[in-house]
Amino acid sequence: MHESRRPARRVTAEPLRRPRRGGLPGPLSDAFRAALAPVVACGLALGGLTTWVALGRAGSPPRIEVTAGRVFLPFGENRETAAFFRIANPGGAQDLLVDITSSAVEGGIALSRHRTTDDGAAYREETDSVAVPAFEGLTMSPHGVDVTVRADAAWRSGSLVPFTLHFRHSGPKKVLAVVVRPGEGGAL
Numbered sequence: 001m002h003e004s005r006r007p008a009r010r011v012t013a014e015p016l017r018r019p020r021r022g023g024l025p026g027p028l029s030d031a032f033r034a035a036l037a038p039v040v041a042c043g044l045a046l047g048g049l050t051t052w053v054a055l056g057r058a059g060s061p062p063r064i065e066v067t068a069g070r071v072f073l074p075f076g077e078n079r080e081t082a083a084f085f086r087i088a089n090p091g092g093a094q095d096l097l098v099d100i101t102s103s104a105v106e107g108g109i110a111l112s113r114h115r116t117t118d119d120g121a122a123y124r125e126e127t128d129s130v131a132v133p134a135f136e137g138l139t140m141s142p143h144g145v146d147v148t149v150r151a152d153a154a155w156r157s158g159s160l161v162p163f164t165l166h167f168r169h170s171g172p173k174k175v176l177a178v179v180v181r182p183g184e185g186g187a188l
Contacts, residue, residue: 101163114145
């Protein structure tokens with residue numbers, strides 16, 4: 001028998017590929033890098049939220065408490081005056097005072113801020129709402145935020161005037177304000 005000889009094929013070995021520095025070869029390395037940024041971002045966000053919750057600052061709605069109210073007795077024939085309230089918010093979220101009503105006040109009631117011009121002149125500016133910060137509150141004063149009302153001619157020092165303060169998230173809060181002469185009745 002005659003054997004046919006085939007020419008020997010020359011086999012060449014491919015050079016060995018070394019893994020890239022950093023560990024994973026080719027496509028796995030790219031996939032790992034692409035997934036790393038969102039995973040790190042989620043981890044940081046989760047850590048921040050965990051700290052926020054652990055400090056007791058999350059998940060707590062506003063808790064509005066109106067603890068004091070005063071109305072200044074107006075001078076002379078002028079019936080326009082101001083009312084002031086102390087509002088506490090031990091809750092974990094800010095709320096907004098958006099309206100004030102009273103069955104004992106005729107005419108409009110306006111939430112106001114007192115401002116000063118560059119020349120030092122004071123003026124009153126109506127506002128639609130006032131923030132009541134979380135873990136703090138708001139103390140109204142003649143130099144900041146107050147409520148402008150038209151006084152009833154029957155009001156005397158010591159009279160009680162009912163008001164309802166309306167908040168965006170906490171709902172209405174009823175309070176009695178004491179009529180006082182400016183400078184008396186103690187601080188709010």
